[in-house]
Amino acid sequence: MSKTLFDKIWEKHVVKQIEGGPSVLYIDKHFIHEVTSPQAFNGLNKRGIKVFRPQQTVATADHNVPTLNQHLPIKEELSRKQVEALIENCAEHGVELYGLGHPFQGIVHVIGPELGITQPGMTIVCGDSHTSTHGAFGAIAFGIGTSEVEMVLATQCLLQTKPKLMRINVEGELNKGVVSKDIVLYILSKISASGATGYAVEFAGSAIRNLSMEARMTICNMSIEMGARCGLIAPDETTFNYIKGRKFAPQGEAWDKAVAYWKTLFSDGDARFDNEIFLDADDIQPMITYGTNPGMGIGVNDNIPTIETVNETDKSGLTNSLAYMGLKEGTPIKGQKVDYVFIGSCTNSRIEDLRMVASFVKGKKKADDVEVWIVPGSKQVEKQAVEEGIDKVFEAAGFMLRQPGCSACLGMNEDKIPAGKYCISTSNRNFEGRQGPGARTMLASPLTAAAAAITGEVCDVRELMESYEPLAASYEQSVSKLKAQNS
Amino acid sequence: MAKSINIIRSTAIPLKIENVDTDQIIPARFLKATSRDGFGKNLFRDWRYINDDEKQPKQDFILNNKTFSGKILLAGKNFGCGSSREHAAWAIKDAGFDVVVSSFFADIFKNNSLNNFLLPVTVSESFLQKAFTEVEKDPSTEVEVNLEKQTISAAGETETFEINSYKKTCLLNGYDDIDYLLNSKKEIEEFETLVK
Numbered sequence: 049m050s051k052t053l054f055d056k057i058w059e060k061h062v063v064k065q066i067e068g069g070p071s072v073l074y075i076d077k078h079f080i081h082e083v084t085s086p087q088a089f090n091g092l093n094k095r096g097i098k099v100f101r102p103q104q105t106v107a108t109a110d111h112n113v114p115t116l117n118q119h120l121p122i123k124e125e126l127s128r129k130q131v132e133a134l135i136e137n138c139a140e141h142g143v144e145l146y147g148l149g150h151p152f153q154g155i156v157h158v159i160g161p162e163l164g165i166t167q168p169g170m171t172i173v174c175g176d177s178h179t180s181t182h183g184a185f186g187a188i189a190f191g192i193g194t195s196e197v198e199m200v201l202a203t204q205c206l207l208q209t210k211p212k213l214m215r216i217n218v219e220g221e222l223n224k225g226v227v228s229k230d231i232v233l234y235i236l237s238k239i240s241a242s243g244a245t246g247y248a249v250e251f252a253g254s255a256i257r258n259l260s261m262e263a264r265m266t267i268c269n270m271s272i273e274m275g276a277r278c279g280l281i282a283p284d285e286t287t288f289n290y291i292k293g294r295k296f297a298p299q300g301e302a303w304d305k306a307v308a309y310w311k312t313l314f315s316d317g318d319a320r321f322d323n324e325i326f327l328d329a330d331d332i333q334p335m336i337t338y339g340t341n342p343g344m345g346i347g348v349n350d351n352i353p354t355i356e357t358v359n360e361t362d363k364s365g366l367t368n369s370l371a372y373m374g375l376k377e378g379t380p381i382k383g384q385k386v387d388y389v390f391i392g393s394c395t396n397s398r399i400e401d402l403r404m405v406a407s408f409v410k411g412k413k414k415a416d417d418v419e420v421w422i423v424p425g426s427k428q429v430e431k432q433a434v435e436e437g438i439d440k441v442f443e444a445a446g447f448m449l450r451q452p453g454c455s456a457c458l459g460m461n462e463d464k465i466p467a468g469k470y471c472i473s474t475s476n477r478n479f480e481g482r483q484g485p486g487a488r489t490m491l492a493s494p495l496t497a498a499a500a501a502i503t504g505e506v507c508d509v510r511e512l513m514e515s516y517e518p519l520a521a522s523y524e525q526s527v528s529k530l531k532a533q534n535s
Numbered sequence: 536m537a538k539s540i541n542i543i544r545s546t547a548i549p550l551k552i553e554n555v556d557t558d559q560i561i562p563a564r565f566l567k568a569t570s571r572d573g574f575g576k577n578l579f580r581d582w583r584y585i586n587d588d589e590k591q592p593k594q595d596f597i598l599n600n601k602t603f604s605g606k607i608l609l610a611g612k613n614f615g616c617g618s619s620r621e622h623a624a625w626a627i628k629d630a631g632f633d634v635v636v637s638s639f640f641a642d643i644f645k646n647n648s649l650n651n652f653l654l655p656v657t658v659s660e661s662f663l664q665k666a667f668t669e670v671e672k673d674p675s676t677e678v679e680v681n682l683e684k685q686t687i688s689a690a691g692e693t694e695t696f697e698i699n700s701y702k703k704t705c706l707l708n709g710y711d712d713i714d715y716l717l718n719s720k721k722e723i724e725e726f727e728t729l730v731k
Contacts, residue, residue: 063726069701086569126567177619193621193647203716242613458563479558481581
């Protein structure tokens, strides 16, 4: 019988099926961080049990850490206690921790892939909704709550109901200045912030296949913003080349065996999906959001929708969103003043993102009244940026390169956008108050964000792109060096 | 945490807003605790207060309106979207709710609620809109949820709702998923041997 990519992975992980209920699903890899794990460890301690398979869990500190002066003790008491609790819990239960100061520390969804922990065919969970990122490797990866973190720590399993399946196909060539973030914001603008709820979404089509691994991660990362349980992309040579040689990638015979299996992971030609969507890459422009959920996006040259053109049930939502954002219906978003630019988060903080921004801003300077924060996804990304001289490009442009963490994506640490200020952000959520109480977030690609940093307003990056030359030359070199250092 | 749920009959609070995300339910800056308790006081924090000041409640926010009270929260479609933070379910439960009624729930929030004996009841959009209208018109309107029969009734209308039979048994009897999984350890170990 023909099967989807999702089916093939799911079926291999069902320990048993409860009649009229969920499946007991085996979890291969479990990532934890300081914010959603302490209560789970408390639960284990109360029951007097230890972590069942500690070698299958990896921890890092990311959500609640400062992005300046990480060598100093964390100033804020509650944050410090939470990070300390993670250190104690990991030590007590024998879980590997890449905490502050460790060369592998970083955002959990950046470090998993970059260390080769994330691999095709796996089931991967984490107490964080953006776990969907790892699906870019052809894995079933999804976010869970703390009770579920406790279940995985205790039994390496979860009770899960199989979701429905959707495939989103994007065919064709991308326009100049359009990158993977624009693809996913475009999909969101078409299907809405709840358009994939209840589904696992496979992304397919030539525009997706032509993306690099890091660009694919950006797409799967934001599948949760459509409400999807997870997002995934069939692994191919791009995937294998990315993983090969990384710290925890299989080696020698094990590598050959793994690749042979990974090559079977695709949706069969006549596999059935509960829903299928087809989009044309050529229709996608650089995107930006104007509202307070990630489905509220438009091309940078488009006008903000008018209340009368939206569905009856969406009218009050749009009215409230625009009031919060201080924007007017029916007016252009282009030219909107920007106060802050945040380039970072598990969506867009990888070396390719930083490299893309550096290529664009080289020789340019930020607008005077804009503050620009670049927050690398991990210590390794930070190190690569320095080795490639990207840090110097940022410095010359007036951009501040900070230290790794989730930072202003969710404003849990000090990195908050002040009330009423506009921030163009490469993160994943423009919810009210997400970047700080009263903060006004506009989501965009690293290129569009960088362009706004230069002009001080929302603009079309393509109009500034004559001098754009990808800094690709040093890329292969820097990746090989990184792999060699870690092996 | 009150365990086991069956019949809940109560007045309701109508939160007539769609796409309520978990950042609104409990903003990230309140996630620094290492226990599960006490999140209720910060439920919908930034919708409840001006400038984060408890002395300045926003009068037009429904949870600040003393006319409405109860153990049932009525909410617009796509409730609980966004972050997977279970703190959202803890906050709602801690604030005294046993049931959230909506026409559509985000997946992770739904699981988190069920794991905390907070019952998410999915109803049709038309039922939800009628319930909003009735409750807003008459705040003493009672809503009754019967888990055993899988029915919800409000203002003379009754609708059935879906829940898988495993989870229903858990909620009726106060069983946790983790107990079930811990009791399945032998099968899990056998599975590990098979796949390795």
